[in-house]
Amino acid sequence: MRYRLLGPPEISGPEGRTWFRSHRQRAVFAALALNANHVVTVERLIDVVWPQNPPSTAQAQIHKAISALRPLLDAGGGWGGGSIDTVFPGYRLCARSGEVDADAFHRDTRDAAAWMATGRVTEAVTGYRGALDRWFGRALDGVPGLAADATFLEEHRLHALESSLCGEVLLGRRTDLAAELEQLCAGHQLRERLRALQMIVLHLCGRRAEALEVYHRTRRLLAEELGLAVGAELREVAQVTLAGEPEDHLALVARWAHAATGEWATQ
Structure with missing residues (x-):
């Protein structure tokens, strides 16, 4: 069942x-x-x-x-x-353990975060991807009365996705990840962590000018849509990109990946 x-x-x-x-x-x-x-x-x-x-x-x-x-x-x-x-x-x-997919999703992401915290990046990425594979559409689709819960679940899905992507960057995945991030950012244009990861991957692929264009495009979009300036995280990525040191990006990604451990531990 x-x-x-x-x-x-x-x-x-x-x-x-x-x-x-x-x-x-x-x-x-x-x-x-x-x-x-x-x-x-x-x-x-x-x-x-x-x-x-x-x-x-x-x-x-x-x-x-x-x-x-x-x-x-x-x-x-x-x-x-x-x-x-x-x-x-x-x-x-x-219900028995594992029968509710939302509960299983949260369990899987907590396990993946624990693996990431101990340096088992490959296992962590596999765990996050397994958790994400449980999704088959929009959470609680067709139940307007649970809209707040659906938003909560979707936010956690995006956190898991971003944590998985951080792990894949650390594992050295580059070219195909750039294409995946392009599609993800098209669907989540104001999601700064995804934009930051897109910039990092582009820079690591030797596409520094494109990475900086992502930053400027995001800055304009945030100003026009929300009247906001870009956040500290995206500004830091832009500064590292301007400095021309791709390796420094990996330290940022590692920091984000390990920070996710604390996020999932509270869920």
Whole structure:
């Protein structure tokens, strides 16, 4: 049994995927799986299903959605392996370790950060890439009531991606990484860490002028879109690039990679 939240919420098992019959059923499942093994109140479930103006029948509809979900999870029916317990003042989805992909993602990234901290860069990169492979779309897609949680998960995905890229730079990957970063930056134009990594990789590939152009382009974009100046991290990369010492970039990347250990330890 797998409870998948790192894309449109779904349940998967030996017989395939479960298709929810309504957006209410999907939203209730997602809220319970996101907080697996913890009680989620009925009031919270109502807020997730109806972020604004819940109907007078909201509580009854939540109970109905729970009743529809139980046959898919109870050990005596469906595929087995899970259950939804009634625990005042709400419900609790019981799940085993590794069954909720979001929890597995966080576990994998913590392990990868620990490997990075001890100098096992190859293992760390493999761990981060494995964690990222768990994603199959936008987290919690189709559940507007969990938008804040989706944003939180997406931020952690980007942190894992950046940590993985730092490791790959340290391992000496260069040319193909420049192309990958070009695509990533196109989708996240205001993400300064990605821009900084793009500059570093370009410089390490002997493309110093292009690296500096990335800096100037990002500076203009930040000013025009947000009215902000570039951050200290990007300015430091620009200074190292101007100094013409590519090796100094590796010290910056190593610092970022090890800093990620502390970030993941708090999650």
